[in-house]
Every structure is written in structure tokens, then in C-alpha cells.
Amino acid sequence: MSHSTRYARGFHHTLCAAAVAAGLGTSTAFAQATAEGTDANAEQSKSKLERIEVTARKTQENLQEVPVAITSIGAMELQEKGISVLTEVQQFSPNTTLQTSRGTNSTLTAFIRGVGQQDPLWGYEPGVGIYIDDVYMARPQGAVLDLLDVERIEVLRGPQGTLYGKNTIGGAVKYVTKEMSGGTEFNLEGTVGSYSQRDVKVTGQLPLIDDKLYLGFGFGDFNRDGFGEFLVAPEGQDRENYNKDLTAARVTLEYHPTDNLFMRLNWDKTEDDSNAKGGYRLVPSLLTDAPVPDNVYDSYTSLPTWNKVELEGLSLMINWDVTDALSLKYIGASRESYSPTNIDFDNTGNNLFDVPAVYDDENTSHELQANYLGDSYTVTGGLYAYDSESCGQFDAILGGLGLTLETSGCNNSSSYAAYVQSSFDLTEKLSMTLGARYTDEEKQASVFYGFLLGSVYPYSNWVDGYDRGADVGVPMSLGTDTDGDGVLDAPKTADWSRFTPRVGLEYQMDRDTLLFASYSQGFKSGTFNPRASTNERAADPEIADSIEFGIKKDWGDSVRTNVTLFWLDHKDRQYIVVEADPNDPTVLGQNLGNAAKSENKGIEAEITWAATDNLTLDMAFGYLDADLEQDENITVPLVGLSNTPDYTLALSANYQLDTDFGPVAFNGGYYYRDDYLLFEDNAVLEQDGYGMVNLSVTWESVNGQWYGGLHAKNLTDEEYMVGGYSFIGGIADDGSYLPGFGGDTTLVGYYGDPRTVHLTLGYRF
Numbered sequence: 001m002s003h004s005t006r007y008a009r010g011f012h013h014t015l016c017a018a019a020v021a022a023g024l025g026t027s028t029a030f031a032q033a034t035a036e037g038t039d040a041n042a043e044q045s046k047s048k049l050e051r052i053e054v055t056a057r058k059t060q061e062n063l064q065e066v067p068v069a070i071t072s073i074g075a076m077e078l079q080e081k082g083i084s085v086l087t088e089v090q091q092f093s094p095n096t097t098l099q100t101s102r103g104t105n106s107t108l109t110a111f112i113r114g115v116g117q118q119d120p121l122w123g124y125e126p127g128v129g130i131y132i133d134d135v136y137m138a139r140p141q142g143a144v145l146d147l148l149d150v151e152r153i154e155v156l157r158g159p160q161g162t163l164y165g166k167n168t169i170g171g172a173v174k175y176v177t178k179e180m181s182g183g184t185e186f187n188l189e190g191t192v193g194s195y196s197q198r199d200v201k202v203t204g205q206l207p208l209i210d211d212k213l214y215l216g217f218g219f220g221d222f223n224r225d226g227f228g229e230f231l232v233a234p235e236g237q238d239r240e241n242y243n244k245d246l247t248a249a250r251v252t253l254e255y256h257p258t259d260n261l262f263m264r265l266n267w268d269k270t271e272d273d274s275n276a277k278g279g280y281r282l283v284p285s286l287l288t289d290a291p292v293p294d295n296v297y298d299s300y301t302s303l304p305t306w307n308k309v310e311l312e313g314l315s316l317m318i319n320w321d322v323t324d325a326l327s328l329k330y331i332g333a334s335r336e337s338y339s340p341t342n343i344d345f346d347n348t349g350n351n352l353f354d355v356p357a358v359y360d361d362e363n364t365s366h367e368l369q370a371n372y373l374g375d376s377y378t379v380t381g382g383l384y385a386y387d388s389e390s391c392g393q394f395d396a397i398l399g400g401l402g403l404t405l406e407t408s409g410c411n412n413s414s415s416y417a418a419y420v421q422s423s424f425d426l427t428e429k430l431s432m433t434l435g436a437r438y439t440d441e442e443k444q445a446s447v448f449y450g451f452l453l454g455s456v457y458p459y460s461n462w463v464d465g466y467d468r469g470a471d472v473g474v475p476m477s478l479g480t481d482t483d484g485d486g487v488l489d490a491p492k493t494a495d496w497s498r499f500t501p502r503v504g505l506e507y508q509m510d511r512d513t514l515l516f517a518s519y520s521q522g523f524k525s526g527t528f529n530p531r532a533s534t535n536e537r538a539a540d541p542e543i544a545d546s547i548e549f550g551i552k553k554d555w556g557d558s559v560r561t562n563v564t565l566f567w568l569d570h571k572d573r574q575y576i577v578v579e580a581d582p583n584d585p586t587v588l589g590q591n592l593g594n595a596a597k598s599e600n601k602g603i604e605a606e607i608t609w610a611a612t613d614n615l616t617l618d619m620a621f622g623y624l625d626a627d628l629e630q631d632e633n634i635t636v637p638l639v640g641l642s643n644t645p646d647y648t649l650a651l652s653a654n655y656q657l658d659t660d661f662g663p664v665a666f667n668g669g670y671y672y673r674d675d676y677l678l679f680e681d682n683a684v685l686e687q688d689g690y691g692m693v694n695l696s697v698t699w700e701s702v703n704g705q706w707y708g709g710l711h712a713k714n715l716t717d718e719e720y721m722v723g724g725y726s727f728i729g730g731i732a733d734d735g736s737y738l739p740g741f742g743g744d745t746t747l748v749g750y751y752g753d754p755r756t757v758h759l760t761l762g763y764r765f
Contacts, residue, residue: 048610067516082711094622102723108143115170123411159522161500169522193758228297232349276307279748351399353742363388377424433504445528447478529592645674
């Protein structure tokens with residue numbers, strides 16, 4: 001067995017399965033989604049295929065008329081499949097990775113078409129944008145959203161640099177909440193399940209002023225025991241591992257002062273008090289008694305097991321329909337997050353390599369947007385401003401050496417943009433799309449980096465801002481010398497500007513067939529290294545150029561196929577290259593640079609077949625072939641893209657049955673992910689291909705007030721890694737691992753959920 005697959009879980013992808021998947025994928029494609037509230041009287045002749053509304057281009061449109069690769073999953077489908085968190089959406093979108101990161105239940109790892117960001121440290125920018133009602137979520141902490149009062153979720157694949165701006169070079173995920181109906185509504189829902197799962201959701205709305213002012217609310221309390229335990233932990237600490245203790249709340253105020261003016265004020269808050277996650281040791285410790293546990297969800301720790309993720313946001317949207325053709329919209333938002341956390345890297349009962357950390361982020365944004373609908377053209381344009389403060393601290397406690405390596409600082413940014421996109425008819429069937437966005441961005445960064453004697457923890461004297469290191473005598477390693485005395489004493493700055501275009505051609509061959517081709521560009525912000533040990537320069541922005549060819553077609557009233565071929569040139573990929581010195585366990589070089597470029601090409605195919613009035617079959621297939629080219633100046637070789645399997649495949653069936661006690665829906669699904677690496681710079685942590693089987697049955701009473709569902713996830717109990725840490729000093733001739741940073745072999749994995757079953761019952765009026 002090779003080192004690259006020794007610790008992978010799951011089963012191998014067979015050539016037969018690959019051939020079947022490829023054959024299906026080249027035949028046709030997509031459409032899997034519903035949007036509750038769709039106008040049933042919309043002009044259409046379809047008797048079985050639904051009309052799906054999306055807002056991918058900042059205005060409401062029919063999915064089949066939008067020349068973008070999109071998966072949209074509506075509220076009804078989410079309910080029928082028992083989808084409860086954002087990460088489960090990856091199973092229905094080709095070439096998409098949405099997984100819970102290491103360390104917490106709420107931190108998101110997102111990749112689309114091989115583009116994303118694995119490291120959640122402050123200052124790093126994501127490659128996939130996450131949006132809640134068109135408000136950008138800048139940080140991955142807290143981005144694993146529990147679905148509460150959701151209308152639909154849209155996954156936009158490929159660079160979205162024109163309409164959505166920076167940090168969407170892989171794509172964007174949009175979480176759209178329900179707009180209020182104007183009446184009085186109340187919904188109470190409870191769930192019980194495996195590992196003592198006990199969830200409660202309360203949502204509703206009521207009119208404060210009839211036809212004018214409405215108040216909406218939502219609250220969720222989500223609890224579950226751990227999948228495993230900490231076999232060793234400090235005295236008095238909760239030993240549950242992979243447990244869940246989270247609350248989420250939303251309050252919405254909607255105001256309709258006139259028929260053409262609409263205002264919405266949103267507040268939301270999430271508190272995740274689940275324990276810190278402990279990793280599974282893949283090799284025994286060299287320095288203490290920590291053998292490989294029998295259960296992949298078991299761990300050891302010398303740190304406290306508590307953890308916290310706090311998120312809070314406030315947003316205001318004002319929409320004014322100036323005329324039948326012109327509408328103006330303003331979206332303003334403020335979000336903040338605070339997350340003290342405990343990450344035991346070595347996962348032993350000794351503090352060989354422990355990392356308690358604090359993340360603290362605040363950001364504000366303002367967007368003014370105009371939409372104009374002409375006789376033969378549409379125009380969308382706007383102005384955007386964004387400002388953020390992103391700070392943090394982590395203490396790498398090396399107890400065996402009696403030292404703590406402290407790193408702290410801030411990586412703040414301000415960004416301004418103007419954009420416009422227009423689609424216009426060239427002939428009766430041929431149209432063209434032209435778009436452009438200009439972005440100007442500035443970053444300020446400072447890093448304090450140095451060793452302290454003994455074990456140091458950040459929580460007791462955490463100070464907002466980059467002066468934390470100075471408080472305890474850690475020198476500034478990245479900054480500016482303002483007075484010329486040779487000592488860094490102020491943040492370092494860098495600025496970038498970028499013009500990102502989009503050009504597309506769309507051919508409406510007939511009423512049910514859209515052919516399209518497009519070129520688009522996106523960029524991910526340049527940034528400073530938040531772990532910098534020297535006064536290094538900032539990494540340049542990443543640039544992605546994408547070409548797509550697609551077809552969206554409805555074949556009669558029962559088959560819908562959407563297929564996209566894409567080629568993506570991803571330049572100046574930012575990587576932290578970690579170089580541990582096997583001769584000195586206190587040396588860990590972590591240099592940030594534009595270390596590589598890649599060419600990612602592939603196909604995405606989604607098919608819906610309404611086989612009968614009751615039975616619907618769906619398939620979503622993705623194939624991606626990546627060619628990674630490394631910068632010759634990087635000494636540590638990059639071996640491939642992380643979190644990016646070559647193949648993804650989802651097959652599902654839905655059967656609707658009418659009974660005397662109400663409609664019943666049966667859902668069955670199979671999801672497959674091919675092999676993928678956890679890290680770009682080594683193949684030690686690699687997950688073999690695996691498949692999951694999910695089954696659900698849901699019911700609704702005749703009057704629609706009562707509903708319920710029984711959902712079984714991961715029925716075959718597959719074990720699959722979604723994160724990990726690799727700090728080893730290399731591989732000896734006999735195949736054993738050499739000690740790395742901290743003097744031990746730190747090689748751990750974090751795993752996705754095991755087999756679970758849960759029952760939901762709800763009442764609404």
C-alpha cells in the first residue's frame with residue numbers, strides 16, 4: 001500500500017463506474033430544484049417540469065434562460081431530502097465541495113471547479129463567495145449554516161467577477177430566505193435522531209400594519225451528542241467529540257409603504273458552543289502514549305475542549321421600482337464574528353503541539369444597484385464598497401520544548417467597485433452579453449511573531465488589533481519602519497486594482513433550447529501572510545479566466561438536460577508552503593506566495609426526467625481534469641489540487657404518492673466522490689473515492705398543517721476525511737514517518753458524519 005493512500009477511507013472508483021458516469025455525463029444535463037412561491041400561472045406548457053426562478057444575474061429569471069451553470073435547490077426539495085445544513089448541498093451540485101473544516105462544526109471549506117481556499121486563518125480570502133440574501137460572508141467561520149427559513153439555495157459555478165466581484169473565482173453560493181406573504185403564519189418543528197439529536201425550529205410572521213408592515217422571526221436550537229469522545233482530556237472537561245450545541249436566530253421587518261417601494265431589515269445571530277473537534281491520530285505518537293484509536297471520531301487532547309463561534313449581522317435592503325422598466329436597489333450590511341477556539345494539533349494528552357487561537361472579524365458593505373428592462377435589452381449596474389477588519393492570534397504551545405510560538409496581527413482591507421452588465425438582442429434568436437467590473441482594493445497588515453518561554457494562552461489578555469504581540473514582548477515581523485530606527489512599528493500596505501470582463505453569446509434555438517458560450521474573468525484578492533516570520537511582500541491576486549459552452553434544453557414536458565463544458569486558467573495560485581526542519585523541531589517555515597497555476601477543464605451535466613406523474617429521476621455528474629504547474633522557485637513540490645475529486649456523481653429518485661391521509665414523498669439518493677487530496681503540497685493525506693446512500697420519506701396532512709419526515713443519511717456508514725493536519729519531517733527508507741514540528745509525528749484526520757437517522761415532525765398555520 002502506498003503512503004498516499006494508507007490512511008484513506010472508503011472504496012476505490014472502478015473503471016466500470018467511471019465509464020457509466022462518463023457516458024451519462026456526455027448525454028445531457030441538469031435541473032434539480034424548486035422554488036417555493038413560483039407563480040403557478042406563469043406562461044408555460046410544461047405539465048411535469050417545473051419553472052425554476054433564480055437570481056444569479058441580480059434579477060429574477062427562469063433558470064432555463066440564464067446562460068450560467070447553476071444548481072438551485074428549493075425549500076420543498078430541501079425538506080423532502082432532509083437537508084439540514086449547507087454542506088449537504090454539495091451532493092447535488094457537480095464539481096462542488098462544501099465541507100465542514102477541521103476544528104469546529106461551523107467553519108466551511110468551499111471549492112468549485114478546483115478553486116477555493118482551505119486555510120481559514122484571518123487574512124486569507126475565499127475562492128468561493130458565500131451570500132445570505134446578497135450580503136457577502138467574508139469569513140469561513142460560521143459559514144456552515146443550519147438551514148432556517150430558507151427559500152432556496154443557488155450554487156453558481158465558474159468565475160462571477162462581473163456581478164459579484166472579488167473572491168468568486170470558483171463560483172458563489174447564495175442562501176435566499178423566504179419573503180413574507182403578508183398574512184399570519186407560524187411553524188413549529190422538532191427533530192429527534194441518532195446520537196441523541198434534538199432540534200427545535202420556530203418560524204413565523206405577522207402583520208403589524210395590514211398590507212404595509214410585517215414582522216418575521218426564526219429561531220433554531222440544534223443539539224446532538226458526540227460521534228466519539230476524547231479518550232484523554234484535562235480534568236473537568238466535557239469529553240464529547242463531534243457534538244453539536246448551536247442556536248440560530250433571525251428577525252425580519254418588511255415594509256411596503258407604496259406599491260413600488262419595498263424595504264427589508266434583517267438581523268441574524270448564530271452561537272455555536274459545540275466542543276472543539278479532536279482529530280484522529282493516523283499514526284501512534286513517538287513521545288507519549290497515544291496509540292491510534294479504534295474509532296475515527298475518538299481523540300486525545302491536553303487542551304480544554306470548549307469552543308465558540310459567534311456571528312451577528314444586520315442588513316437593510318431597499319427596492320424602488322421607479323418605472324415598469326427601471327428599478328433601484330440598495331443593500332447595506334454589517335457583520336461581525338468572534339471565535340476563540342482550541343486546536344490540539346498533536347492530539348495527545350501532552351501539550352506537544354497545541355494551538356489555542358482567537359479570530360475576530362468585522363466588515364461592512366454598501367451596494368447601490370440599478371436594473372433596466374428595455375424592449376430588446378437589459379442592463380444591470382452598480383457601485384459597491386466593502387471594508388473589513390480581520391484580526392487574530394494563535395499560540396503554538398510546544399510543551400516538550402518549554403516554548404510557545406506566538407503569532408498575532410491583523411489583515412484589514414477596503415475595496416471599491418463599479419460594475420455593469422448588459423444583454424441585448426442581435427437577431428430574433430441571437431443575443432449577446434457584455435459586462436465589466438472595476439475593483440480598487442487596499443490592504444493593511446501586521447504580524448507579530450516570536451517565541452515565549454513556557455505555555456502561553458491567548459484568552460486572558462486578548463487585545464483587539466495588531467498590538468497584542470507588543471504587549472507580551474513578541475516582535476513585529478511584518479510591518480513598516482516609520483521612524484527609521486530599524487524596528488517595525490506600523491502596518492504594511494499594498495493595493496491592487498483589477499478590470500474583470502465578461503463576454504457571452506446566447507442562441508435561443510427554439511422555445512425549449514438555449515445554446516450559450518461565454519468568457520469571464522474573476523480575481524481573488526492579494527493578501528499578506530498572517531503567519532509571516534519575515535517582512536515578506538504580499539502575494540499578488542489570483543486570476544481566473546474561464547471559457548464555457550453550454551446547452552439548456554427541455555425535451556417535451558418530461559426531460560430537462562443542462563450541460564456545460566468549461567476550461568479555466570487559474571493563474572498565481574496562492575499557497576502557504578510549509579517547510580519543517582527535521583533537525584530543529586522549533587523551525588517551521590510558512591511562506592506565502594503565488595506558487596502555481598493550473599488549467600482545469602471538465603464537464604457538468606444535470607438531468608431531470610419526469611418519468612411519470614409521480615416519479616422523477618435526477619442525475620448530476622461532474623468531471624474535472626486539472627493540470628497543475630508549479631513555480632520553479634518553490635522547493636516543496638505541489639502534488640495536486642486539494643478538495644477536488646476528478647468525478648462527482650449524484651443519482652436520486654423521488655416518488656410522490658397521494659393517500660387518504662395526505663401526500664407522501666419517497667426519496668432515494670446515491671452520491672459518489674472520487675479520490676481527492678486534503679493538501680496541495682503532500683499526498684500523505686488522501687481520501688479514496690467513496691459513495692453514500694441516503695433515503696427519506698416525508699408526509700404532509702391533507703390540510704397542509706401537519707408534516708413529518710424520516711431521513712436516513714450515509715446508510716453504509718462510510719468513513720471519509722474532510723480535513724486534517726500533516727506535520728511530519730519526511731518519510732524514512734523503511735516507510736515510517738520522521739518527527740516534524742514539535743518533535744512528534746503529527747498526522748491526523750477529521751471525518752464527515754457517520755450513519756444517522758432522524759425523525760422530524762412539524763405543525764404550521
